[in-house]
Amino acid sequence: MGFFAALLALLALLPLAGCDQRRIEKLEEGVSTEADVRAQFGAPENVWDEPGGARTLEYNRNPAGHQNYMITIGPDGRMSALRQVLNPTTFARVQPGMAMEQVRRLLGKPAKKTPYALKGEEAWDWRWMQSPGTSMVFTVWFDKDWHVVRTTTEPDPEAPENRGGPSR
Template sequence: MGLLAMILGLTACDPQRISELEEGVSTEADVRARFGEPENIWDGPVGRVFEYNRQPQGQKNYMITIGPDGKMAALRQVLTPENFARVQPGMAAESLRRLLGKPARRTPYPLKNETEWEWRWMQPPNSPMVFTAVLNADQRVERSGSSPDRGTEAN
């Protein structure tokens, strides 16, 4: 129960943390002071990208780009319909992870030789959704799509 409260507290603080940062001004140290250690750090074409995951309880994942000058170049919430549209058959699992961040859940289906990756997200204005990408044995996307998040509906 304490861990859940801590995680929910982290996601509730995100808007305040974001408002305290400014692209082109805030430093890597400022980002780490507000968000802590990133889940992952990716090398990108314009600097390093810090992944801040809010799955499985949250419905957002943040990618924060730190430019070569050590300043925050971009802060993006990546669980969006625009990014989901970029997920195409044949996409490698690492590219998928770089695009959307760590999934909320990975479910293997050994008999089908497939694994489902799921991300919880919010479709505006207020519809809880799940985006699912199905990966084949070669760890490439076979198909993907969104559906209502049944886990958040009232009983």
Template sequence: MKNITRRICWGLAALLGALGIAACDPQAIKELEEGVSTEADVVQRFGQPERVWPEAGGAKTYEYNRQPEGMRNYMITIGPDGRMSALRQVLTPDNFRRVQPGMGVEDVRRMLGKPARQVPYALKNEVVWTWKFLEPPSEKKAFNVIFSPDYRVIRSEVGPDPDGPDMRGGG
């Protein structure tokens, strides 16, 4: 019983921590300025990135995921001079349209960041990655990318938030 209680407490602490970080994003974004803020400024405000993607010419892009609790993912590019050159929220209709059949899983991950969930469907021989996002003004939705067994995009679709009330049997 003690182990179960400890696990629940740690789980709640992790969830609240993740929600706290996501809640701080607007303030952190206000405090950062492209071409002025340094790599250290970014890490101070956003923490350590989930992943670092190398870019041409010595730049690098930091991946900051807010999934599965949040509705946004950020990519922050640090130029070769050590200054932030771009900060963008990547779960957008424009990026969703860029996901095309035949794309590899790493290309999709690099574009959208880590998904909220990855679900294999053995009978269909597919794997579905889902990102939760907000459709303006504030409707919670899901962007799903369906991959083949070799992790190539078969198709993509927008649907209801998988954690929304209509998916749990509620109103």
């Protein structure tokens, strides 16, 4: 993809980020219901059962965006938390030995999965913003038994600012 095509793709994502912010502003913890959340965000990618009857609705913006949202609905049917989980604080919770499902519940659906058959590993990538204009990739490496081996964070090679200009 050329520089200008990549720039146009990036510019096309800006309204998506604005749409999410407008959706979030219409929701209030302790007041908004699950129906309100679904009216703003649509059907979730996944629904995770939590202790005590709560449920977490997973809304992914990867691979095109840089956010994944986990919205918790309490046993009373009201929103108790709305979190954007692709950030260094959440990434720090991913530890060697952790099971794949734990990582999936923590971070949501990855942007990309890459198998490395000869090594017996698979890498899962999540795109996120370190700061405005700095796109990054957080990668979790799983072994053949689907346990975390290691994690890495690096600049997003797909981001226009990391591609080296129009010559690529």
